[in-house]
Structure formats: structure tokens, C-alpha cells
Amino acid sequence: MTNNKKKAMTSAVATLLSISLLAGCSSNGGNNAPNNGQSTDGGNNGANAVTEAPVDPTAKFDPPIELTVGVGIGDPIADEFTEEKWENSEWIKAYKEELGIIIKPLWYTKGGDAAKQKMSVAIASGDIPDLIGVSQEQLASLSKTNLYTDLTDVYEKFSTPLTKQIITEEGNTALESATFGGKLIAIPGTNSAIDGASFLWARQDWLDKLSLPVPKTTDELYTAMKAIVEQDPDGNGKKDTVGLMLNKDFLAPGVAEALGLFNAFDAYPKAWVRAADGKLVYGSAQPEVKDALAYLNKLYKEGLIEKDFGAKDSGKAAELAASGLVGFNFGAMWNGMYPMQQTKDNFPDSNWLAYPIVSKDEKPANPQIKLNVESYFVMRSGYEHPEAIMKLINFWTELNYGDTTQEEFDKFLGPAPAPGHHYAVAKAWKAQKNLQAHLKVTEAFKTGDASKLNAEEKGYYDNIQKYKDGDNANAQFEKVFGETGSFRYMNEYVNNNLFKMDEFYGASTDAMKNRLKTIEQAVIEYYTKVIMGSDSIDNFDKFVSQLNKLGLEDVTKEVNDWDAAK
Incomplete structure (x- = not known):
């Protein structure tokens, strides 16, 4: 990349990345040190390597170095993807020509499950490529081995100011999540946490027609939903309108969810929040959820949400928007693209608008979010140039968020035939x-x-x-x-x-791995029964006791042990 940098176009909703670095077989060659699966310094060789390297974050390696990776191929480009396209893409060419880094793919896998399996085998065997992109769980596994390089000094010396700004834009949490035993064992490939926040989406044209104000409180929202169901805002003479779009997985962020409504009552399901005594507690089991459940039960009994919502996934629930039959939706910032655009396509005079989530009182509600790290980039212990990871990420951040020419933008991230962000080896998205x-x-x-x-x-x-x-x-x-x-x-x-913010951002604890899925299933089942009236809020304490027996008590202990140790 030239000295003229430019911000480049990336996806408005960067939730799916099609190419990810995976663990795999090692490769010897080029300027790489032999990989015997062991570190000669306990996974702490980064400082020595950096001491000998030129402290210039943008310097090109001369002579060039080789860097082995594994490549995972997923949607949305898996069908059109070929190994030849990737190996000859503008990204791989630029890494060689402008950074002096020759990328050597060791293998390709298709599909998330295959990629995870490849990763697990590689870590277990102790035979990984020079650079791997892993999940938080896989990073925790690697932290117990001697396979990684301590990147503490590498990050400090080889990050450009722009890269540091991006990685710490939402605080130091991302870096802390990659730190084990005081060592930064990976560079976090950050993404936006705030983009996961919930909004109240409203059919503004219906509010206008019924002379209703934009709801700011749960009481005002109830009044507006009742009017939408009873006053025929679509003018078809039928009582077929629905107040609130809801799907069976309503505790999952996205579309037709209820997280924003729970947040209105200071309840934070599936998040770890700090209690008055300073300890972390599981939001799904806190008494604040009872008011939210009572509210949803009221909506259900009065026919303001669909009677069969418990049988609909988010896609099926979202069909209400396409059919022009629903007035409100709690969902993410991107809902204006899907499914609200479908309403506009079918009903040109419709007007969906996003507003802040409502509150139980006059105080603003707090939308829950959680740390969003797409991948953790680990350098193999013994690799001679661990600073290569920072040069790759610096390249990405300068291209996307620095000043580049239109020509450079089009080459890397413009419309086809540009390869797009999927072909980049390492990246860190700007949170805002x-x-x-x-x-x-x-x-x-x-x-x-x-x-x-x-x-x-x-x-x-x-x-x-x-x-x-x-x-x-x-x-x-x-x-x-x-x-x-x-x-x-x-x-x-x-x-x-x-x-x-969810206060827990570490890898799953042992109890979490074995029991959290069962706990979460019990939560959604009880919540759904209460909303539909087949169980009672009066049984909430009994429900919490059941969760503790299922393992929540053990999970909570481990979470607080993590909190005390971090």
C-alpha cells in the first residue's frame, strides 16, 4: 500500500467473515524457525525477537519472510471461492510486495464445524502454523500450552497509533480478554460491541395515523400496542394487526427479540452484571426479570403479541414486517435493512423508524452489549518474526481507516472483482x-x-x-x-x-462448558411458559433454585474466581 491511505468500504453489518485463519500443520522454510511444538522460553520469546527487530511498525521485511496460515472458507462466498483466487488475491500480493510477508496457506477447510475440528486437532497435537486466528475458547486452551508467543512487547512496539486507537476504542477489555498470566498471548481482532445494542423500531406512519406519541416508557408502549391491535391502522377492516414482533429465541440479539424490553426493567438476561456487594451475578436469575416477564405475559394475554410466537424463529417472526401487520419490534441497528425494507417494498407508504428502547420510568434504559472480538491472532512460539502480525493488522487499519487513494480502495475493498475484506489475513474493525x-x-x-x-x-x-x-x-x-x-x-x-456491558469476557469456565447450555435452555423454557401463562412468576425462586442445581451456582463461583484473578 502506498503512503496515501484512505478509508475503505466495509460491510455495514460485519457479522459474518467468510475467511478466517485456522490452526493447522506447521511448515518449515523461508525465515521461519523450526516448529517442534515447544517453546524454548515458556511461550515468552516475543520480547527477545522484538529487541532485535527494527522498531518501525510499517517497515517492509527485507529479505521477505514466509508466514504459514490455515484458511477456513465459509458463507457468503464459499460457493464461488477457489484456492487460486485467494492465493492470487490483491491482499496476498500486497502482503508480499509492500510488507515483505509471503503468506503460505497450509490447508483450506469449508464450513464452521470442519474449521473448528481442524483447529482442535492442531492445538491438541501441538503442531500449528505460524499465525492462527482462534476463538476465545481456543485461546484459553492455547494459554495452557507452550505454543504461543508473548506479544506484549510486540503490540507496544509495532502497533501504529491508529491500530492502538482501534483496538482500545471500547476500552482495554479486548486486550484484557487476550491476556493470560500477565502475558498478551494474542492480538484481538476487534469488532463493534455497540452495534449489538437493541432499539425500539416503530411504524411511525401508524403512530401518526392514530395520533400516538413515540413511546418512551413501557406504559406508553403498552398503550400504543393496544391501539395498533384495536384501531385497524392498516385500514383493511380486519383485526389482524400485531403489537410486538417476537420470536421463540427472544433472548438472542438481532430481530424480533425482547432484550431491549427486559433492559427497560433493568434486567439483563444472559449477561453477567455486578451486584451491590461487588460480586458478578447471572442476569437471567435476578429478580428484575420478573417485572419484564409480567409485562410480556400481559401483552400475550391481551393478544398484543402472536399466540404462536413460541413456534417461530426470527426469520418466520420477521414475516410480520413483510406482511405489514406489526407495529413494533425490538432489534438491532440493522433492522432497517432487514426486515423493515421488506415492509417498504410491499407497502410504499410505510415508515419504520428506530428509537431508543423504552424505560419503566422516566430514566433512560441501558441497552445491554457484550465484548465483540471476532478472532484472536496468535503467533507460534519460536517463529522468528512475531511482529508480522502487527504489520498485517496495521496494513488493514491504515487501508480501512487511514487515508488511501480511490484506486487502492477499489483494488482491495471495492465492488467485484475486488476480493473484499473476506480475503484479508488479519483485521481489527473500528467499534464506531x-x-x-x-x-x-x-x-x-x-x-x-x-x-x-x-x-x-x-x-x-x-x-x-x-x-x-x-x-x-x-x-x-x-x-x-x-x-x-x-x-x-x-x-x-x-x-x-x-x-x-456484560462484565464477563473470559473464556468459558469448566462449569460453563458442561452446564451453561442446559441452564440457558431452562431459562428460555421458564420465561416462555410464564409469558404464555402456563407457569407463574410466583415460582421464580423455585426456578432460580433449579438453575443452581443445574450448575449455575458452580458457574457463578468460577466467574467470580475469574473476576478476582483478572
């Missing part, structure tokens, strides 16, 4: 990239000057302009990034520091 895109796009519309927008932002700007000119197919860009988009209230969440 989408929020900043919204702020810059809306400012451009206010001033009439779009010259300061990068290619991604200009794409949003152009599509919003098309919508303003009458192209309803582009309503989705306005509903997320525009002046009336979800990010206008994301900005309020950020400015008012409203997020409730």
Missing part, C-alpha cells in the same frame, strides 16, 4: 465505524459537501439521495445511516454512556 459513517453522511447532507466522505460513506450518501429522489429500494440506507436512521439514537447511547 458505522456511527461515524452516520455522522459524516448526515453532516454532508446538511452542508451539501460530500467531498470529505470515504468510499463507503459516499456509497451510503448516494443511496440515501436515491431514496430521497423516490427510490424506495434504498430506504434501508436512510433507516440506518441517514438523518432519521438508527444511528442517530446510537449516538445518544454513546454520548450519554448508556450501555450496560
Whole structure:
């Protein structure tokens, strides 16, 4: 990459990455030290390597070095992907030409399960490539081996200021999650935690028709839902409208969920929150959830949510939006693209808008979020140039968030035939990239000057302009990034520091691995029964006792042991 850097276009919703680095067989050759699966210094050879390396984060390796990786191939490009495309992509070429890093793929796997299995075998055998991208669970397993390099000094000396800013944009939690025994054993490939926050999506056209205010409290929301069900806002003469879209997995963030509604009552299901005594407790088992369950039970009894919601996944539940029959939805910032765009496609006069989640009182509610690290990048112990990982990530951050030319953007991250972000070997996403895109796009519309927008932002700007000119197919860009988009209230969440962060960000404890899935299943079953009236809130203490017997007591102890030790 040249010295002129430019922010590049990335996906508005970067939830799925198709290419990930995986563990696998080692390779000897080039400038790499032999890999015998053991470290001569207890996994702490990074400092020595860095001492001898030039302290220049952007310096090209000369002569070039070889770096072995394993490649996992997944949706959405698995079908069109070929090994030849990857090995000859602009990313792999640039790594060699501009960084002096020759990437050597050891294998390719397709599908998440195959990739995980390959990883497990590699770690268990002690035979891994020079660079691997792992999950938090796999990182915990690696921390108990001598396979990794301590990257503490590597990160400090070889991160550009921009890379450090990006990795710590949401605090030091990401780095802490990659630290074991005081050693930074991986570089976290960060993503946005705030983009997982819940919003209240409302059919503003129906609120206007029924002369209803935008709900700010749970009481106002109930009044609005009741009116939508009883006053025929779609004007078809039938009582077929639904107040709130809900799916059977309503504790999973995304669409047709209920997390935002629980948060309205200061309840945080599936999150670890700090109690008054300073200990961490499991949000699903705290008494605050009872008020939320009572509220949902009321909605259910009065027919404000579908009677068969418990049989519908999020996709099926979202069909209510496409059919134009639902007034409210709790969901993520991207719901303006799906499923709300389908409403606009089928009902051109419809108008979904996002608002902050409601609150039980006049105080703003706190939307829950959790640490979002897409992958942890580990360098094999004994590899001569562990600083290579930082050069790869620096390359990514400068391309995406620095100043580059349009030509460079198009080559790496533009429309086809550009390979896109899926082909990058290592990356760290900016947590507030989408929020900043919204702020810059809306400012451009206010001033009439779009010259300061990068290619991604200009794409949003152009599509919003098309919508303003009458192209309803582009309503989705306005509903997320525009002046009336979800990010206008994301900005309020950020400015008012409203997020409730999950306090546990470590690898699964032993009890979690064995029991948490059963606990979570028991939670959703009890919650669903209470909402549908086949169980009672009066049994809440009995329910919590059952969770403890299922292992919650042991999990809680281990979580607090982790909290005390970190």
C-alpha cells in the first residue's frame, strides 16, 4: 500500500467473515524457525525477537519472510471461492510486495464445524502454523500450552497509533480478554460491541395515523400496542394487526427479540452484571426479570403479541414486517435493512423508524452489549518474526481507516472483482465505524459537501439521495445511516454512556462448558411458559433454585474466581 491511505468500504453489518485463519500443520522454510511444538522460553520469546527487530511498525521485511496460515472458507462466498483466487488475491500480493510477508496457506477447510475440528486437532497435537486466528475458547486452551508467543512487547512496539486507537476504542477489555498470566498471548481482532445494542423500531406512519406519541416508557408502549391491535391502522377492516414482533429465541440479539424490553426493567438476561456487594451475578436469575416477564405475559394475554410466537424463529417472526401487520419490534441497528425494507417494498407508504428502547420510568434504559472480538491472532512460539502480525493488522487499519487513494480502495475493498475484506489475513474493525459513517453522511447532507466522505460513506450518501429522489429500494440506507436512521439514537447511547456491558469476557469456565447450555435452555423454557401463562412468576425462586442445581451456582463461583484473578 502506498503512503496515501484512505478509508475503505466495509460491510455495514460485519457479522459474518467468510475467511478466517485456522490452526493447522506447521511448515518449515523461508525465515521461519523450526516448529517442534515447544517453546524454548515458556511461550515468552516475543520480547527477545522484538529487541532485535527494527522498531518501525510499517517497515517492509527485507529479505521477505514466509508466514504459514490455515484458511477456513465459509458463507457468503464459499460457493464461488477457489484456492487460486485467494492465493492470487490483491491482499496476498500486497502482503508480499509492500510488507515483505509471503503468506503460505497450509490447508483450506469449508464450513464452521470442519474449521473448528481442524483447529482442535492442531492445538491438541501441538503442531500449528505460524499465525492462527482462534476463538476465545481456543485461546484459553492455547494459554495452557507452550505454543504461543508473548506479544506484549510486540503490540507496544509495532502497533501504529491508529491500530492502538482501534483496538482500545471500547476500552482495554479486548486486550484484557487476550491476556493470560500477565502475558498478551494474542492480538484481538476487534469488532463493534455497540452495534449489538437493541432499539425500539416503530411504524411511525401508524403512530401518526392514530395520533400516538413515540413511546418512551413501557406504559406508553403498552398503550400504543393496544391501539395498533384495536384501531385497524392498516385500514383493511380486519383485526389482524400485531403489537410486538417476537420470536421463540427472544433472548438472542438481532430481530424480533425482547432484550431491549427486559433492559427497560433493568434486567439483563444472559449477561453477567455486578451486584451491590461487588460480586458478578447471572442476569437471567435476578429478580428484575420478573417485572419484564409480567409485562410480556400481559401483552400475550391481551393478544398484543402472536399466540404462536413460541413456534417461530426470527426469520418466520420477521414475516410480520413483510406482511405489514406489526407495529413494533425490538432489534438491532440493522433492522432497517432487514426486515423493515421488506415492509417498504410491499407497502410504499410505510415508515419504520428506530428509537431508543423504552424505560419503566422516566430514566433512560441501558441497552445491554457484550465484548465483540471476532478472532484472536496468535503467533507460534519460536517463529522468528512475531511482529508480522502487527504489520498485517496495521496494513488493514491504515487501508480501512487511514487515508488511501480511490484506486487502492477499489483494488482491495471495492465492488467485484475486488476480493473484499473476506480475503484479508488479519483485521481489527473500528467499534464506531458505522456511527461515524452516520455522522459524516448526515453532516454532508446538511452542508451539501460530500467531498470529505470515504468510499463507503459516499456509497451510503448516494443511496440515501436515491431514496430521497423516490427510490424506495434504498430506504434501508436512510433507516440506518441517514438523518432519521438508527444511528442517530446510537449516538445518544454513546454520548450519554448508556450501555450496560456484560462484565464477563473470559473464556468459558469448566462449569460453563458442561452446564451453561442446559441452564440457558431452562431459562428460555421458564420465561416462555410464564409469558404464555402456563407457569407463574410466583415460582421464580423455585426456578432460580433449579438453575443452581443445574450448575449455575458452580458457574457463578468460577466467574467470580475469574473476576478476582483478572
